[in-house]
Amino acid sequence: MKILNTVDDIREEIKAARKVNKSVGLIPTMGFLHEGHLSLIKNARKENDIVVVSIFVNPTQFGPNEDLESYPRDLDRDRKLVEEAECDLLFVPEVDEMYPSGYKTYVEVEGNITKRLCGESRKGHFKGVTSVVSKLFNIVSPDRAYFGQKDAQQVAVIEQMVRDLNFDIEIIPCPIVREEDGLALSSRNIYLKPMEREDATILSKSLFKAKEMIENGEKDAKIIKDFVTYNIMTVEYAKIDYVEVVSARTLEEIRTIEGDVLIAVAVKIGEPRLIDNIRMEV
Ligand code: AMP
16 A cells, blocks of 8 residues: 655556556545444445545634544554555645645535535535545546445535536445444544443434334424434433434425435534434435
């Protein structure tokens, strides 16, 4: 595996691969890798000749009062993990490499798809995401890019951006990887104190129960939303940011549960803000 720190260096590697008609799969990450990230790499490994992983804690997607400084980092450990997962190229740029002085250009997807859910409490977050992902797409020009369904809104926003800007890249959404007790893996989980870690399982438990209710015929989105909300409120350390029942593609609120439905939650458990969701075709 080669580690590249500059845009020029990774471009040279990609150019060489393209010359011999190799396909390229990209997995953008912010590092502190876990089995969720590794599942994306495994999927990419099956479908591409060259697998590129990027590790970049992107400052433009963090708000002023968010955890940019304290976001967990461990490049040595990450390097070993991606190497074991048979990644070919690991791209680890510094902030100055991605945003040199005088940087002025951003990519923004408009409308409710970025304004609602995480967009409401994390103003500017998706503008940072779509800007950095566009840059990575232009730098790596992959055939396929892999994103976790854990960040369901991010997947919907990126799919919208790819359609709108005619990126010739296939977006591959990958299923959520969970701990045995249901907690969705997240780099932020290490900040959960033991009691909070117990409470954190309420997210997936509530979502799984809601799924069961829908499978048993519940069609009223408000009943599902209220059920998940009250369920989460039963644990001590949970502070709800949102519980939403929406169309998975547009993220518009729905009243009746039908079609491609997403139940998404964001909850602060102590300090860390966790997100989780369930997507269902009804
Ligand atoms: P991050 O490093 O948190 O920006 O995540 C990088 C990629 O890994 C994103 O596409 C995430 O959606 C994905 N990811 C993070 N956690 C999980 C998980 N538990 N299961 C599947 N994919 C995940």
